[in-house]
Amino acid sequence: MGGSSNTIxxxxxLLPALLLCILFFLIPTVNMVILSLTTENGFGLDNFKLFFSTPHLTQALYRSITLAISATIMGSLVAWPLAYFIVFCVNKxxxxxxxxxxxxxxxxxFTIRAFSWQLVLSDNGVIAWFIELITGMSVTLGILYTMNASIFGLALFCSMLTTFTLYGALVSIDTKLIEAASNLGAKPFNIFKDIIFPLGLPGWIAGIFLSxxxxxGDYAVPTLLGGGLKPVLAQIMLSILKGTYDLSQAATIAIILAMTVIMCGLPLIIYGMLRRKRLSV
Amino acid sequence: MNGLIVNKFMLLILTAFFCLSLIVIYLPILVMVVFSFNSGKYQTLPFREPTFEWYVSLIADNSFINSFFTSLMMASLASIFATILGFLAAYAFSKAKVPAHALLFGIVVCPLVIPMILIGIGMRLQIVSIGIEPALWLVLLGQTLYVLPLAVINLKNRIDKIPKSMEEAAISLGSTRIKSIILILAPICAPSIFATLLLTFTFSFDEFVIAYFLTNFEVTLPIRIWTSLVTGFEPKINAVGTAVFIFSLTLGLIAQFILLFKQTDLDKNKA
Incomplete structure (x- = not known):
């Protein structure tokens, strides 16, 4: 009996979940790749050549990457003191x-949160009102509908996400390690450098990657805080589907966006694999 | 232990930083709530007379109410589907020998590490090429796919901690595999299942881009809100925002609370 029940x-x-993923995720992805490679005269990279020779599209790609990198870096830096405070300064x-x-x-x-920042950052928003109240002068902030507003909005989101993943890593650190190090005379800074930072790293990296x-891929913050004049790729995709309806262009942009994620994620994935290997040795 | 790594000065700075972060996080939401009770068409301070005008006009606005019920239905069904599929898949990944385990697990959780907009656009292009009209049932499947990884990961974490022997005992006493899952495994996982339902519900309820790509005329609440935000300001949007915020927050917090507290309680009891 024991033998037969071991083999479930x-x-x-598994099949229901797998079927859903294959039908609505894998097949559409393959279809999208094919669509992006299909041109009027057969198979080829023409769609991609067209993309990279269209300035407003390459600029949008550049903006997407700059925005994502700046927001991720800022958010992930803020996450350290927050997670550190919660784990090491607060009662268990x-x-x-x-x-x-x-x-x-x-x-x-997500949309509602982006919108609520409009109320604060706009030229007649809360900050402008507050400055006027104190200085008595009316100011034009000029923050809303700029790239900086987008970066700020997304950085806030990233900091929450990374705090969450970093918390998970920090909270599982064995406190005996820290006590031992301290008993042997390690300074707080060295404890951080040699114990807490390396052990928190996987959680931090996971947060950075997800951020x-x-x-x-976000459209909401760039639209509501960054405005529509200097769109990012996701905004352009949204407008293609509801506007020009050029499906092979939409597929091309989607593939380029996916490649961007893979290329920026690759170093982190490789790092994760190397680390796992090192730990298992 | 804490004293070993954080001195008084550091503690002061970290506490201040934490409080500042809370202010930054909650300030805009607070402003939105305040504005939702503010009379006058323009969203400027100082605060005028308090009013329930926007909430009244919100309830009278059929387009918001209808889209709310559409979203409610979509999110309920998507969360139930995802939790059931997720539970079954989590069980297989946790307790059975799955061939190509890493690959299949990767496929199932992949939608989590793909920008949502790519899932949406992929499905849209697919249905166009095989000639299906955009419709709500597609949104339902798309959102189920999107929240499925959350369900699988959450439930697998829980099932992993349950020793196989419990089920084996039931089976050697004459129960069937299905019966032992329903009568033993599922009840043990009940708090996690409930939390997963709430979590997937919240995510699906707020999901915009998949719904936007997969429907033409039916409107979910996030789509209605989006349209209102990009096409011109309606003052009642503050009231909508406040209502949605409180609604999602309540559900999300209950889920998070269960996941963070309840599970550790169970583990403590076991140990």
Whole structure:
């Protein structure tokens, strides 16, 4: 009996989920690759050549990458003091509550959060009003509908996401390690450098990776905070489908966006694999 | 232990930084809530007379109410589908010998590490090339796909911690595999299943881009809000935002609370 029950047939359990992923994710992806390679005269890279020779598209790609990288870097830097504070300065019992305080807005609509920043950053928004109240002078902020506003909006999101993943890594550090190091005379800075930072790294990197993915594909913050004049690639994709409806161009842009994610993610993935290998040795 | 790595000065700075972050995170939301009770068409301070005008006009606006119910239905069905499919898949990945385990697991959780807009556009291009009209049932499948990785990961974490012997005991006493899953495994996982339902519901409820690409005329709440935001300002959008914020926040917080507290309680009891 024990022998036969050890072999559970996985397929009845796995098939529904797998089928959904194959039909609505894998096949569409393959289709998209084919579509991006299809041109009027057969197969070829013409769509990609056209993309890279269209200035407003390459500029949009450049903006997408700059925006995602800046927001990810800023967000991931902010995540360290936040996660560090929650894990090492807060009583164990209260930690989840402090984490929830940072993460709570995370669970609400992305669009709504971007919109709420309009109220604060706009030229007659809360900040402008506050400055006028104090100085008595009316100011034109000029922050809303700029790249900087987009970066700020996305960086805020990244900091929440990275705090979450970094928290997971830091909270599982064995406190005995830190006590031992301290008993042997290690200074706080050295404890951070040699114990906390290396052990928190995987969580941090996971957060950076996920942040980048969200940022590079986002349309809401660039539209609501960055404005429509200097669009990023995701905004252009949105407008193609509801406007010109050039499907092979949409597929080409999608593939380029996917390649961007893969290329920027590759160093992180390789790092993860090397690390796993090193740990298993 | 804490004293070993954080001195008084550092503690002060970190606490200040944390409080500042909270202010930055909550300030715009607070402003939105305040504006939703502010009379006057323009969103400028100082605060005028308090009013419920925007909430009243929101309830009277059929387009918002209808889109809310559409979203409610989509999110309910998507979260139920994703949780069921996710539970089954998590069980297989956790307890059965799956051939090409890493590859198949990768395929199932991949939608999580792909920008959502690519999932949406991929499905749109696919249905166009095989000649299916955009419709709500496609949105439902698309959103189920999008939240499925969350369900699989969450539930696999839980099922991994349950020893196989529990089920084996039931089976050697004459139960069937299906019966033991329904009567033993599922009840043990109940808090996680409930949290997964809430979590996937919240994500699907707020999802915009897949719905936007896969429908032509039916409108979910995020699409309705988006249209309102990009085509011209309606003052009641503050009221909508506040309502959606409170709605999603409540569900999300309950889910997060269960995942963070309840599970550790269970693990403690076991140990």
């Amino acid at each position: 047939n996985p397929w009845p359990f 019992k209260w930690r989840p509550l402090f984490l929830l305080a940072i993460l709570a807005p995370f669970w609400t609509s 980048f993915i969200v940022c590079v």
